[in-house]
Ligand SMILES: Nc1nc2c(ncn2[C@@H]2O[C@H](COP(=O)(O)OP(=O)(O)OP(=O)(O)O)[C@@H](O)[C@H]2O)c(=O)[nH]1
């Protein structure tokens with residue numbers, strides 16, 4: 613099985629790519645792909661898998677063989693949610709996609725919400741939005757099934773992003789977003805956080821480059837299948853990356 617790197621086709625204007633970074637999501641990936649295509653039938657779906665030992669990539673490859681709108685980007689030499697998400701964005705950019713949506717591979721994000729996120733980008737006024745965030749922290753948004761500890765960590769990270777990093781959104785750590793590809797061209801993508809802090813780092817850079825952001829309420833459901841990859845060590849790495857960003861924000865170094 614090979615990643616599809618060579619001579620990418622150019623898609624027609626208006627193409628949407630929905631991407632999912634996966635590591636050991638074999639329990640949910642097949643039904644998630646089906647649910648995404650039910651919500652957005654014309655979208656291409658890209659799964660970026662880091663050679664999961666549980667065979668997630670094989671499941672996706674079988675679906676991709678049968679459906680030209682399903683794609684697998686298999687990475688065999690590296691790991692990381694941040695770098696996987698970034699590679700997915702760049703993969704779609706090379707194919708001239710217009711909108712990218714990314715979401716988790718464990719059904720915590722409801723694929724039925726994707727059309728609302730895309731619609732938020734399409735609102736026509738003088739300056740349409742570049743990024744629509746599926747937000748748990750605006751009225752109507754929520755996270756279900758979380759422990760008190762998880763709520764506190766999430767609150768702290770979002771507070772830090774809004775107040776210390778000065779990114780004017782309430783749910784800066786949401787991994788459920790729709791992005792207009794055009795705005796990515798003006799964002800500096802070098803040395804983005806490679807792990808879970810990718811999402812805050814990306815928004816921070818987007819804000820610096822003048823991207824317009826909106827938040828759409830969603831219900832986040834704690835994973836029911838598979839296991840979390842958000843280990844203690846990943847959380848610590850994320851915290852370190854956020855502190856680095858804060859130093860940069862306040863001291864410009
Ligand atoms: N490609 C890739 N995907 C990853 C990696 N780590 C996590 N993911 C995926 O990133 C998404 C979010 O990871 P989760 O483990 O669900 O993290 P979380 O939502 O903070 O934690 P839970 O609420 O416990 O599920 C899932 O689709 C994971 O499979 C990685 O190293 N590489």
Ligand SMILES: [Mg+2]
Pocket residue numbers: 716718720835
């Ligand atoms: Mg999850």
